[in-house]
Amino acid sequence: MENGFSSPRSDAFPAGLRVLVVDDDPTWLRILEKMLKKCSYEVTTCGLATDALRLLRERKDVFDIVISDVNMPDMDGFKLLEHVGLEMDLPVIMMSVDGETSRVMKGVQHGACDYLLKPIRMKELKNIWQHVFRKKIHEIKDIENHESIIEGMHLTRNGSDYSDDGHLLSVDDLTSVRKRKDMEKNHDEKDFSDASSAKKARVVWSVDLHQKFVKAVNQIGFDKVGPKKILDLMNVPWLTRENVASHLQKYRLYLSRLQKEKENSGMKHSDASPKDPPGSFGSIHQSDVVNSSYLFSGNSLLPRTVDPSSHEDDLKSIISEPVMEPKRPPVNLPDSHKTKNSQMGFNRSFQPLESEVDFAAFNSGIPTKSYWGEVPDVQFGQEHTPFVHLENGFTKLPLPDPLNHVNADSLQSIPCTAERGISGPTKSKPPCPEYGSNQISDPSPKVSILDPFPQSSKSNIVNHQRALEPIYPCTSSLTTQASCLSCTADIESAQRDVLNLASGSSSTLASFEDDLQVLFQGDSYGDTLGVRNLGFSDYIDAGLINEVPIHLYDSLRFGYEYPCDMTEYAILDQAY
Amino acid sequence: MEVGQMQRQWLDYTKSLFLEGFLDGQFLQLQQLQDESNPDFVVEVVSLFFEDSEKLLNDLTSALGQQSVDFKRVDAHVHQLKGSSSSIGAQRVKNACIALRNYCEEQNIEGCIGCLQQVKHEYNMVKNKLENLFRLEQQIVAAGGSIPMTELGF
Numbered sequence A: 001m002e003n004g005f006s007s008p009r010s011d012a013f014p015a016g017l018r019v020l021v022v023d024d025d026p027t028w029l030r031i032l033e034k035m036l037k038k039c040s041y042e043v044t045t046c047g048l049a050t051d052a053l054r055l056l057r058e059r060k061d062v063f064d065i066v067i068s069d070v071n072m073p074d075m076d077g078f079k080l081l082e083h084v085g086l087e088m089d090l091p092v093i094m095m096s097v098d099g100e101t102s103r104v105m106k107g108v109q110h111g112a113c114d115y116l117l118k119p120i121r122m123k124e125l126k127n128i129w130q131h132v133f134r135k136k137i138h139e140i141k142d143i144e145n146h147e148s149i150i151e152g153m154h155l156t157r158n159g160s161d162y163s164d165d166g167h168l169l170s171v172d173d174l175t176s177v178r179k180r181k182d183m184e185k186n187h188d189e190k191d192f193s194d195a196s197s198a199k200k201a202r203v204v205w206s207v208d209l210h211q212k213f214v215k216a217v218n219q220i221g222f223d224k225v226g227p228k229k230i231l232d233l234m235n236v237p238w239l240t241r242e243n244v245a246s247h248l249q250k251y252r253l254y255l256s257r258l259q260k261e262k263e264n265s266g267m268k269h270s271d272a273s274p275k276d277p278p279g280s281f282g283s284i285h286q287s288d289v290v291n292s293s294y295l296f297s298g299n300s301l302l303p304r305t306v307d308p309s310s311h312e313d314d315l316k317s318i319i320s321e322p323v324m325e326p327k328r329p330p331v332n333l334p335d336s337h338k339t340k341n342s343q344m345g346f347n348r349s350f351q352p353l354e355s356e357v358d359f360a361a362f363n364s365g366i367p368t369k370s371y372w373g374e375v376p377d378v379q380f381g382q383e384h385t386p387f388v389h390l391e392n393g394f395t396k397l398p399l400p401d402p403l404n405h406v407n408a409d410s411l412q413s414i415p416c417t418a419e420r421g422i423s424g425p426t427k428s429k430p431p432c433p434e435y436g437s438n439q440i441s442d443p444s445p446k447v448s449i450l451d452p453f454p455q456s457s458k459s460n461i462v463n464h465q466r467a468l469e470p471i472y473p474c475t476s477s478l479t480t481q482a483s484c485l486s487c488t489a490d491i492e493s494a495q496r497d498v499l500n501l502a503s504g505s506s507s508t509l510a511s512f513e514d515d516l517q518v519l520f521q522g523d524s525y526g527d528t529l530g531v532r533n534l535g536f537s538d539y540i541d542a543g544l545i546n547e548v549p550i551h552l553y554d555s556l557r558f559g560y561e562y563p564c565d566m567t568e569y570a571i572l573d574q575a576y
Numbered sequence B: 001m002e003v004g005q006m007q008r009q010w011l012d013y014t015k016s017l018f019l020e021g022f023l024d025g026q027f028l029q030l031q032q033l034q035d036e037s038n039p040d041f042v043v044e045v046v047s048l049f050f051e052d053s054e055k056l057l058n059d060l061t062s063a064l065g066q067q068s069v070d071f072k073r074v075d076a077h078v079h080q081l082k083g084s085s086s087s088i089g090a091q092r093v094k095n096a097c098i099a100l101r102n103y104c105e106e107q108n109i110e111g112c113i114g115c116l117q118q119v120k121h122e123y124n125m126v127k128n129k130l131e132n133l134f135r136l137e138q139q140i141v142a143a144g145g146s147i148p149m150t151e152l153g154f
Helices: A026-038 A049-058 A077-088 A101-109 A122-126 A129-158 A162-185 A192-201 A207-220 A227-234 A241-263 A268-272 A281-299 A302-306 A309-324 A336-354 A359-364 A369-374 A378-384 A386-396 A408-412 A415-423 A432-437 A444-450 A455-468 A473-484 A488-504 A507-520 A524-541 A549-555 A565-575 B003-019 B025-033 B041-064 B071-088 B091-106 B109-142
Strands: A018-022 A042-046 A065-069 A092-096 A114-117
Touching (some): A026 A042, A026 B041, A026 B071, A042 A049, A049 A077, A065 A129, A077 A092, A077 A101, A207 A227, A207 A241, A227 A241, B003 B109, B025 B041, B025 B071, B041 B071, B071 B091, B071 B109, B091 B109
Parallel strands (some): A018 A042, A018 A065
């Protein structure tokens, strides 16, 4: 019976796709099996969710994709979805005869890659290979990213004198960046066979492995975990930091969802309140601007950053990238999982942010929110937020920027501050927790800058000012971060990025370079600098720089706690 | 009865099932899935549906006969029956299930029980019709003919 459902060639993907179908309805199970077979897929059927889970655990790497009904008597389909996503990292399609938006949304929130409504038609099933393929693409990207980072780390790790190697390093980094860029461009045409390397790298999180992981997390303490620590504790030789980081992210998402379910929506507003630094993204943003302005003035790099238009295209690509790959492993960041979490939040909430209006809306868009609210170490997570973007932003932007001048004069008044900051690098060490306690003290000097941002951001900035009053900007942020984290492995990347920046920009930086070395020694967060600059330029675009240098000046002193998030906002401004 | 006549009869009967709303496009899908490797696919699937539905109808009857009705359980059964009836395109059974679910949401026991009768009625109707259809198919095949599936163009 020829009916238009002709099968694809049996020797080519997606033929042979290994599908596990889970449904308690025997009739549907039989129909789906038949349909999938007609698509030339390899089908295994399962009438019980618990059986399916056992099968998946026993026979790792035997399936490419799972299709599961939502309503099953022995186990909720969402729970199965959660387990599969967490342990096997397989794409899962949910199906149900119920198409209520809330149900579908729940499925998507739990990580379903698709949600099919019964009666399911064959043409829908025929198309499911795309989810497997999409996953492969992301894995390739991830690996590319790791490689380039690792490359960079090798280069830097061996040299103790970074300032000498700086230019060389940045060149290397740029090439790998370019490589990745090409890579991304070619994704569409990419032969599926290229995914074989990705396949190798994929870790199947068996129950044992997962339990080891959970044990390590519990041992470290939930608020202090980082992939590196977990990796050390787990002591599994073949596991990489990235594997752990990626899993940790999923784990956090998982927990935050559980949390969310428990609490419903009660948390949303409290998160945005001033006493809750993590919720107030606006302040992060703000302080970051300050950071960058400081940096630039100190470096006489001003001109480079000032012209926003020259960056526009790049910025657009920057922004699109994180949206497309929310799963990208954070690479060399100690708390990468957090990065990823927050990144997801940002992606979702771009719209409200952009309109600069509604913080509540913003919060509700962030899946990890409720979780953050619960965890004492919130700031921690915040600090890392920028990194993924940093990575993206940094690699995408042409470092030597030919166009530069515009608002330079308005910034010129700043250099003095900058110098001060540089000269006293070792001074302040405000431990992160203190920030929370110093709230709302003196918002007046920043008002003009803060205006476009939601309330909470103001108070936060103020916090910073308080805490850092006698402190010079650059140092304070760095020391804070350093005190919060022990992540020596990532130092290099920071320095590399700093150096990149230096080499990419005009040579006037040279005088500043030594200082930077000192500043960033032992601090992986230096790499945020690269993006800070970008953020700054965008921010200037918003016209704020023109307002009053004094504001800028004032704000230069604080806000180091949340270095990079600014870029995201700034980028947003550009892209939308 | 000669084969051609039976085939025409089969066609008319099948069309009437669609026109009267007993079956919907999903049944057509099942017919299209049937091929040489599974010549009895439709019969097989429909048998599974009968089996499952009868179990669910029994469960529903007993759940609604309890002293204190567990509406959550009733709802779960109805949901299953709804999904199951959608699998073969038993449209009228599915619609009756939707009505029953609404009563269940209202926790209206009388409504539920009345509606369950309706579901059973629809189920028996479609079962009866499908059995007739399959009998006719057997006769056609026995007489050396084939099922004129391709002529079922709507």
